[in-house]
Structures are given as C-alpha cells and as structure tokens.
Amino acid sequence: MIVHSSEEEEEGHQPLQGTSPQSAGRARNVTRGFLSAVAARAGAETDAVLLVVSELVTNAVRHAGGVTRLHLAAGPGTVTVSVEDASTTAPRPRQTDAARPGGFGWHLVQELSADVRVSIGPRGKTVSAVLPLSH
Template sequence: MPETPGETGRRDAGGQPVSACAAYEGSEELGEARSLAERFLEAVRTTGGVDVGADARMLLPLVVSELVTNVRRHAPGPHMLELELVAGCARVSVWDTDPALPVIREKDPRRVGGHGLEIVTAVCTGFEMHRELVGKRLTAVLPLHDATV
C-alpha cells in the first residue's frame, strides 16, 4: 500500500475505520462504483469529521471510475473496490483476478482512449500496483483537502 504520512486513519464513533468496500461480479453498472465513492465521501465528512474539498468530490469518483473501467475492460470477472480514509487522504484499492499488471502509456494527446491510468497518476499523490497470490491490486492515494495556492 502507498505510504501516507501521519495517522493511520480516522475512526468513527464506534472506533471503526472510515471505509467502504464492495465486491462485483463484473456485470454491474459502473455507476455503482461511483456511487460507492460518493457515499464514502459523505461518511468521511459526517462520520470521520474531515472537510472534503471540491477537488476531491470531483476527482474521487473519476479515479474510481477509471480504475474500475480498467478492470472491466482488461480483466473481466470478479473484482473488489475498497476505499479508506488514511491521514486526510482517500486510499482507493481495486483488486481483480488477472495477475497481469497494466502498462501506463506515454502521454499522447492524439490517442483516443487509453488515458485512464495516466489520469489517475496525474491527480493522485501515490499510485502502486502489485501482484497478489491471486490476481493483482492497484492502489491510488488522493488528498481530500483542496491544494492551497
């Protein structure tokens, strides 16, 4: 998992980490994953007591959408999406059953499609991918506070 500085994660009133997780068969609408991200952000705000910036409200569903789309396009079948609040950041993790790691392509504004991981790595402060005993896991870290100028 990507390193995030400071605390390991905010807890809700019952002492549980602020997180969300869903397992998918692969036939669900992509909107379900984006909805999970939006519900997670609401829990971060209300239960975790973290102020979520406008950038994060826009970018987290985009990051989730790009990662889940990548799985559905290149590793169809069962997959899991996990979101966790860690040190003021959203840690987004997507697991699937295919051990092949994706390749992040070179920037090419003329290319149609294939920009998903390019987008994710551009907006996130951390991105890792690694094989697991079964399949692989892609993990991205997105700050929840808007950058100050």
C-alpha cells in the first residue's frame, strides 16, 4: 500500500492508496504526483527527494525482497520519505569503488537528507529520510 500524507490528511481527508511500488521508476512517478499535490516547486530539492526515493526503493528490492509500504509526508519546509520492507537487517554503508557499480546509494541518502532513521521491528524495518522542501 502506498500512503501519501500531507497536512490535509490531519484535517480528516483520506490518504491516497495504491499498490506497493516494486520498482524505483514507479516509486518516482508516485512521488512526482505527491510533490505536485503539495505544491512543491521543481528544482534541486525535488530532485533530491526523487533520488532518495529511488535509492531507498532500490535497496529494499535488491537487499530485502521488496517494498511493503511507501509513505510520503509533507511537513513545514520538509518532506519525509519512509520505505518499509520485510527484512530486519539494517542498511549499512558499502565500500565504494568507482570501477564497480553500486555502493553509493546509502551514502547519497545520508548526504541529501537532514535526518535518516532506521526502525526495526519483528516484521521488518522502516527507513525514513527527512529532506528540505519548499512548498
């Protein structure tokens, strides 16, 4: 299930729902729709949000068997991206090598985000990243 959250949801509006994205491309499309709904201005901030979504979804698909939930929430001057999966293993940085693909995503997520948190529970984990976003 994909849940989009915004300040309107707190006022009683129902969240938008759909199927869980199992590709970074689908997750980016969903995120673009969310960003346009919260009136985010296109630019470097929205590009950073899309990149973080891509990396978190790709990591969940590649290392944790897939995404179980994507949650997007707009706050004052921020957007929070949360990706849930069924693995209880926390992400860890890999040694990067310019000659080999991969290993850069977790570093990018941490660099682009104001805050990154990993919550592990009995059914999997949630990785949440808070990014600045002008509305």
